[in-house]
Amino acid sequence: MTSSSLPGTAKVTVVDHPLILHKLSLMRDVRTGVKEFRELAGELSMLLAYEAMRDLETAPERLSTPIQDDDFPMLSGKKLALVAILRAGLIMADAMVRLVPAAKVGHIGLYRDPATLKPVAYYSKLPQDISERRVFVTDPMLATGGSAVAAIQTLKEAGAQSIKLMTILSVPEGIAAVHAAHPDVDIVTAAIDTGLNDHGYIVPGLGDAGDRIYGTK
Incomplete structure (x- = not known):
């Protein structure tokens, strides 16, 4: 596992555990079908x-254990929210x-305009007490960063104060875009790839994570 940050900026953590690297390699393989891809994405997300x-x-x-009473660590502090892009x-x-069944779940709907590569918002439904929760934003791909930047802005406008972005794959361009707009948001990812092609793909x-998860291409 590696972490890096510049003075005054948020942290990027690359979780390069062998199990994660193995599952990510299987996800990259063009031969991996929808069922397996979906299962791998879920397993990798939990890791x-x-x-x-x-x-x-x-x-x-x-x-109380079967043997005696004692003090044991339990989760405390702010409650959690998982917000899916x-x-x-x-x-x-x-x-x-x-893993955290008591967490509330929110949704932010964004799609990338194929011509401009800019995010277009179409839906937002968040927990009413989002300002009182630690928020984990989920999106498998951090490419141009446009969707993540827009989603985080939506969360902040709703009152969220503690936000962490979780991705499966990232690229330097996307990381830079998120930290330029939201220097207080840490990023956790499984890998940082080389960059983007002319179509904005990592x-x-x-490939397209949504298409491979849902079998729409």
């Missing part, structure tokens, strides 16, 4: 969540909620 949530607060709580971010949020990447 990323372990690291993304490493700094969650705990507090001792008195419990539609549509591909759903697979990550759905997997992560299995290279070498894994």
